[in-house]
Amino acid sequence: MGTTGAQGGRRVGRPRADQRPDSGLSPRAELLAAAAELFTTRGYAATTTRAVAELAGMRQASMYHYVSGKEELLADLLESTVTPSLTCARELLADDTTPAEDRLWELCRTDVELLCGGAHNLGGLYLLPEVRAERFAGFHAVRAELKDAYRQLLAATAAGGALAKSELELRTDLLFGLIEGVILVHRSDPERPVSAFAEATAEAALRIAGI
Amino acid sequence: MGTTGAQGGRRVGRPRADQRPDSGLSPRAELLAAAAELFTTRGYAATTTRAVAELAGMRQASMYHYVSGKEELLADLLESTVTPSLTCARELLADDTTPAEDRLWELCRTDVELLCGGAHNLGGLYLLPEVRAERFAGFHAVRAELKDAYRQLLAATAAGGALAKSELELRTDLLFGLIEGVILVHRSDPERPVSAFAEATAEAALRIAGI
DNA sequence: ATTATCTATAGATCTATAGATAATGC
DNA sequence: ATTATCTATAGATCTATAGATAATGC
Numbered sequence: 001m002g003t004t005g006a007q008g009g010r011r012v013g014r015p016r017a018d019q020r021p022d023s024g025l026s027p028r029a030e031l032l033a034a035a036a037e038l039f040t041t042r043g044y045a046a047t048t049t050r051a052v053a054e055l056a057g058m059r060q061a062s063m064y065h066y067v068s069g070k071e072e073l074l075a076d077l078l079e080s081t082v083t084p085s086l087t088c089a090r091e092l093l094a095d096d097t098t099p100a101e102d103r104l105w106e107l108c109r110t111d112v113e114l115l116c117g118g119a120h121n122l123g124g125l126y127l128l129p130e131v132r133a134e135r136f137a138g139f140h141a142v143r144a145e146l147k148d149a150y151r152q153l154l155a156a157t158a159a160g161g162a163l164a165k166s167e168l169e170l171r172t173d174l175l176f177g178l179i180e181g182v183i184l185v186h187r188s189d190p191e192r193p194v195s196a197f198a199e200a201t202a203e204a205a206l207r208i209a210g211i
Numbered sequence: 212m213g214t215t216g217a218q219g220g221r222r223v224g225r226p227r228a229d230q231r232p233d234s235g236l237s238p239r240a241e242l243l244a245a246a247a248e249l250f251t252t253r254g255y256a257a258t259t260t261r262a263v264a265e266l267a268g269m270r271q272a273s274m275y276h277y278v279s280g281k282e283e284l285l286a287d288l289l290e291s292t293v294t295p296s297l298t299c300a301r302e303l304l305a306d307d308t309t310p311a312e313d314r315l316w317e318l319c320r321t322d323v324e325l326l327c328g329g330a331h332n333l334g335g336l337y338l339l340p341e342v343r344a345e346r347f348a349g350f351h352a353v354r355a356e357l358k359d360a361y362r363q364l365l366a367a368t369a370a371g372g373a374l375a376k377s378e379l380e381l382r383t384d385l386l387f388g389l390i391e392g393v394i395l396v397h398r399s400d401p402e403r404p405v406s407a408f409a410e411a412t413a414e415a416a417l418r419i420a421g422i
Numbered sequence: 423a424t425t426a427t428c429t430a431t432a433g434a435t436c437t438a439t440a441g442a443t444a445a446t447g448c
Numbered sequence: 449a450t451t452a453t454c455t456a457t458a459g460a461t462c463t464a465t466a467g468a469t470a471a472t473g474c
Contacts (some may be wrong), residue, residue, distance in 0.1 A: 013443045013452025017412040027452085045256035048436060062453055064438065075234050118248035126395075130253035169409075174415045178385075181392020182339075185384050197381075204385045207418045224426025225470045238426085273427055275464065276457060 004084040012119045020057050030056040032080075034117075035073040041126040044074055071135060078131065078139040081122045085111050086142055089149035100156035101211050107153060108205040111146075111179050112198035116186040147176050159210040174208050231268050239277045241267040244330075246284040250266035251335040252382075255285055271358040282346060289342065289350040292333045296322050297353055311367035312422050318364060319416040322357075322390050323409035327397040358387050370421040385419050 023030055034055035038047040049070060050060040063089040067073055092103040115123035125131065130138070145190045151172040160168060182201055186192070234241055251260040261271040262282060278284055290337035299321045326334035336342065342350070362383040364369040368411040371379060393412055395401070 010446070011452080012446045014442095014454060015452085017454065041340065041343075042278050043254065043256050045254050045464075046341065049438085050436075058452090059454060060436090061438075061455080065452065069370070069437080124340070128340070129252065129338070130257065131253075131334070132398075170411055173403075174389075174412065177392040177396035178415075178419075180395045181388040184391045185388040187343075189384070192384075200381055201385065204389075204419045207421075208389075208415045210418075219450090221472070222426080223472045225428060225468095227426085228428065234448075260464085261462075269426090270428060272429080272464075276426065280463080 011097060016055060016058055016164060020052075027056070027058065030058075031063060031066055032073060032076060035070070036077055036118075036122060036125075039074060039077070039128065040121045044070065044128045044130045044173055048156070054153055074125070074128075075128070075136055077122070077125055078136055079142065080137060081114075081118075082142045082146065086146050086149070088114075089146055093149055093152060095126070098105050100153055101158075101206065104150070104153040104157060104211075105202045107150065108175075108179060108202035109198045112182050112192060113200045114196070115179070116194045117172065117182055121183070121190065123180075124187060126180065126183060128139045147172065150179075154209055157158075157209065159211055171209055175205055176210060177204055221413055227269055227322045229265075229268060234268070235248065238267070239271075242274060243287060244276055244285060246281070247288055247329075247333060247336075250285060250288070250339065251332045255281065255339045255341045285336070285339075285341070286347055286349065287334055288333070288402055289347055290353065292325075292329075292336060293350060293353045293357065297324050297357050297360070299325075300357055304360055304363060311364055311371075312369075312417065314421075315361070315364040315368060315412045315420065316417055318361065319386075319413035320409045323393050324405060324414045326390070326394055327405045327408065332394070332398055332401065334391075335398060337391065337394060358383065361387050363389075365420055368420065368422055386416055389416055389419060 012036050025033065031052060034049070038051055038055065049063055052070070052073065053060045053063040056063070065099075092098075092107050095103060116154055151168065154172055154175065155163075155168055160171070163171065178201065182197070186194075186197075197204070214281060215354055234242065245263045246258070249262055249266060258281070260273075260274055263281070263284065264271045264274040267274070274353075298319055303309075303318050306314060362379065364381055365386065366374075371382070374382065389412065391406070397408075398407075
């Protein structure tokens with residue numbers, strides 16, 4: 001099982017000062033979960049290493065046993081957030097038996113579910129100003145690929161195929177903007193049931209696309 | 212003229228250590244402009260009072276002669292950003308000679324222009340996680356009124372009038388989400404000409420609305 | 423005298439390292 | 449012996465105040 005599962009009561013190493021019921025997560029996963037919550041609610045810069053570590057159940061210094069610092073936590077969270085969307089996009093691009101309109105709808109729906117579905121508002125990480133830094137180039141590359149999948153699917157539709165290149169780019173930007181904009185909608189009303197909202201957003205996306 | 216204009220060479224008070232060509236702005240306006248640039252690019256928490264003051268051309272401590280701290284700067288910037296949109300919305304709501312469809316289009320277009328038009332990406336302030344704090348309730352109240360104007364205009368259209376209440380709320384959220392989402396689009400491509408983009412977004416907004 | 427600015431700094435952080443400690447493993 | 453954690457802390461900030469200074473105004 002490696003280091004992932006935290007079994008039973010008996011663990012190697014000095015016990016934690018602050019005893020708590022076992023979360024079932026590895027210490028690194030506990031740190032990531034704590035960082036996700038704090039980064040999305042308070043912001044990255046405003047979150048101290050102490051706040052992350054203590055929410056994860058350990059002392060500030062102990063965090064450095066698992067990660068090099070806050071940056072690594074954010075980089076990990078970002079990649080883990082966008083990767084599932086990209087996986088979905090690749091599958092839909094490869095599926096040439098389904099009409100492009102339906103595949104685009106499905107990509108929108110899934111993406112909204114993923115952006116709004118997690119325990120914390122993980123999509124909110126995209127909004128952090130720090131994310132633009134060079135350090136997170138990996139995340140940006142994956143996101144660019146995802147956006148390109150939207151473009152390709154849009155171009156494969158009847159309505160999209162009729163567009164000039166620059167017009168296609170604009171529609172893609174608006175479409176992608178709508179999808180990412182749901183992060184803001186979700187932030188302002190986190191109680192809304194996600195699944196119906198995701199479908200409604202997908203309908204709206206197709207309407208923007210001109211379908 | 213009050214304290215707004217900085218005339219000629221001769222000014223009361225000790226000269227600044229770092230001499231620069233006159234910006235034509237009052238010291239407070241210089242601070243606000245500096246804060247706008249830094250808050251939108253680096254984020255609020257990551258921006259130090261020193262960075263703001265020095266970009267504005269004065270020493271860190273001198274800032275406190277004009278403002279009580281960073282919070283006041285952000286509060287001011289937020290309100291100054293949303294107020295023009297609300298003014299426009301009120302005028303459009305009062306205008307009962309123009310079809311609601313056209314007024315909704317115009318509100319969308321103007322709002323996008325305002326969000327994306329400024330020197331810095333001022334709309335980007337909306338994305339800062341700190342903005343949710345109670346301290347900025349004034350901003351949230353104004354924004355809620357703006358969103359309600361969207362709802363009223365949408366309800367006044369032929370398509371919107373046919374919707375059930377919950378459906379109208381959902382459409383309003385999607386519409387408002389699209390408009391605010393353009394902040395993200397603008398951030399990822401700040402070079403795009405704003406005015407054509409604003410019109411394209413307004414068209415897309417009407418399509419979402421079902422018009 | 424009034425004003426706008428400056429320099430200096432106390433007090434409060436926050437990060438990241440060093441070294442100690444309390445478990446299990448062998 | 450190995451490991452995970454702890455406590456302690458040095459060094460680097462950052463904020464906000466105190467008090468000095470260098471202009472103009474009268």
